[in-house]
Amino acid sequence: MQIIQTDLLCIGAGLAGERVAIEAAGNGFSVICLSLVPARRSHSSAAQGGMQAALGNCVMGEGDSPDVHFQDTVKGSDWGCDQEVARLFVDGGPIAMRQMAFWGVPWNRVVPGEHTYYKGGKPFTAIEKQEKEGLITARNFGGTAKWRTCYTSDGTGHAVLYTLDNKAAQMGVEVHDKTEAVALIHDGETCMGAIVRCLKTGELRAYLARATLVATGGFGRIYRESTNAVINDGGGLIVALDTGVAMLGNMEAVQFHPTGIVPTDILVTEGCRGDGGTLLDVNEYRFMPDYEPEKAELASRDVVSRRMTEHMRKGLGVKSAYGDHLWLDIRHLGEKHIRHNLREVDEICQSFLGRDPLYQLIPVRPTQHYSMGGLRTNKDGAAYGLKGLFSAGEAACWDMHGFNRLGGNSLAETIVAGMIVGGKVVEFLAGTDTVFKTKCVREAFDAQQGRIDRLLAGQNGAESAYAIRDAMFDSIMVGAGIFRNGRDLDECVKTLQVLHERAGRVGLRSDGLGANPEQALALKIQGMVKLALCVAYGALMRTESRGAHTREDFPERNDRDWLSRTLATWKDGADLPTLHYEPATQTFEIPPGDRGYGGGKIIPMQTEQGR
């Protein structure tokens, strides 16, 4: 058994993982980041739009402050977030952005003078102030009172990830790419590292670490139509759930983005609508103002996605071989804007659809996009249930997003949480020593090697991992899609339970040697079904509508009974998660109220808050 030892093991080398890594390395600790792909190919690189931070430099951001950002975030979350964490986040935002500028991010800057901007497809002029010249500027994103989304053209995630990975290289952070964590090493109380499969050779290794961070991003790939990278299959959450003690929070809170293109589900950024793009139906009629007179296309994502679905259900979608869709129209933004500020969008349309967005409409529909749920941590990023285990970024349920995260808030979360959790990891490393129990290491290693050996020997059965995955896709989209109801969810949970059992009988059709891709899926498929069950079962039990979780049979947001966070654990041998609940937030800066968009009734909180 090859054993590698380090102070901090980051499972994930996207923005969150690397930001934590840099903090630890900067304080003299040894750090190894694992990643399925070279760090810079992590999904963070695909984020185009930008990061929210209340800098208030641009004219449309004037008067912005962390307080205003806080309100937007809490409203966006439909009061599902932890308000103490949301406060930490908004206060840290401006510092984190400036630090990124210091490390090399080429943020777009304020250009003084008169500019033409668009809102709701209509042009207006505004004058950027001379005294703000050269400071970090911002663009508009949905669900925000001010323009506060910092950006670099439309490659924000790319630019920030490249800068962070440069910084990580400078600090001596080791990145072991093409590796996959397949289990955590733990004794039920303390996490001691991970068992890792090398994706170049197929061999297993043990990494021993005093602190382990799960920063594996979202798990969108339990859905068939997802904007996420194909590697976003929830591996980090699976290994955490498998411990039986770590908890996953609010797994039913899944965000759908209004504008995934049809057919390939590639995202076109919210920046399109922020800059003035509009949504049209089969008659090329702009329908959003009818539903949301004030915010129109720029209401929060859950609202826009639902309104689009509602409109398509009225038969007003555009029929295509790949199902119904609507149109996104950015033609009026003009050549300079489209070819330059929205260049990635332009490229996506031309390369993947063969359409020119300057002259043609873009086929879009709501597509799975973001996982609000994840490994539940406290405000320091320390996971519930296991000492020495931390989490940050999309993989974590830290929880500033509650039941709906705002565009621009998640990319910002990765570096703000990375900064804060990184600091806490450093405190932990400075103050704690870990005993590595060889028995735990050996048992964890043998268990994984045993799984592989049985798979290679064909001892489990002959089920196809691909067939199970496809059945999971079908089932979860019917049960836990944009609109949900008790009957479909019940059916979905039952189907997934059967798939969970079948997933235990997977066999290989190929030889399984080396970095065999079929083996990778075979080892993971049961875990993916478990995640799907956490989503569907959590959604079934949550008999209310909040943020992205919309129950047709329980349309009210029920603050009386459900101002709470779902926590899921998985007992050995079970075929359903065990659910627990905790209050959504311990402190209230803003008591639950109306979001101001999305409609919907509220059952008010009573003196004693929900469960």
Place this chain on the structure above:
Amino acid sequence: MARTLRFNIFRYNPRNPASVAHMREYSLGETESMTLFIALNRIREEQDPSLQFDFCCRAGICGACAMVVNGKPGLACHTKTKDMPGEISLMPLPFFKLVGDLSVDTGSWFRGMYQKVESWVHTSKTFDPAAEEERMDNELAEKIYELDRCIECGCCVAACGTALMREDFLGAVALNRVARFLIDPRDERTEKEYFDVVGSDDGVFGCMGLLACEDVCPKDIPLQDQLGMLRRKMALAAVRGMLPKFLRKD
């Protein structure tokens, strides 16, 4: 009528002692809007689950899926089958270490490159969390971003005649990286320090000017312009190095 596409795909699994490098043929019915991403996944799932290849973002942003398509390096996710002849040959990128079939190890090479060119902002300042950010002209920010758009797919190196002959050649991607820092005022490196990195035959003076790098770059980065700019600067720096001290500026 829908075509039946014939794929000739390079197969070799270094982890299987019985495996020998060979081309294997697969046929697949073409569907509307088909890309190599769709095609390869279908081949793997329907015909040959051992087939190794890399995709990640599948949207032309992350650079994972570079391979040699009918003789030319490019991103597979970007490649629409309708633009291709009925027979498509796929090979792994040369130059990088083979993992298996169409999958190569770009990560190790690129991490080595970061260290060689010290791919980070060199500054003597420390970050002050209480201070306003340093101002920058928006146009300059956009110029830096233009060079930061590289996705490290490796196509330019794989297509480079010099790199194939000379293992230590930095390649267009590294020279572009240096240019990115050279125009960034936050990086305090002097021309002489840059010269030490790229002013040799492994750097700017090794390029034979075959232009293949720019030709294959999926992001259309003007790689040759950067090379030209660096060459002029480095030649100047070299000349300055020969001047008597009182005439030097750095």
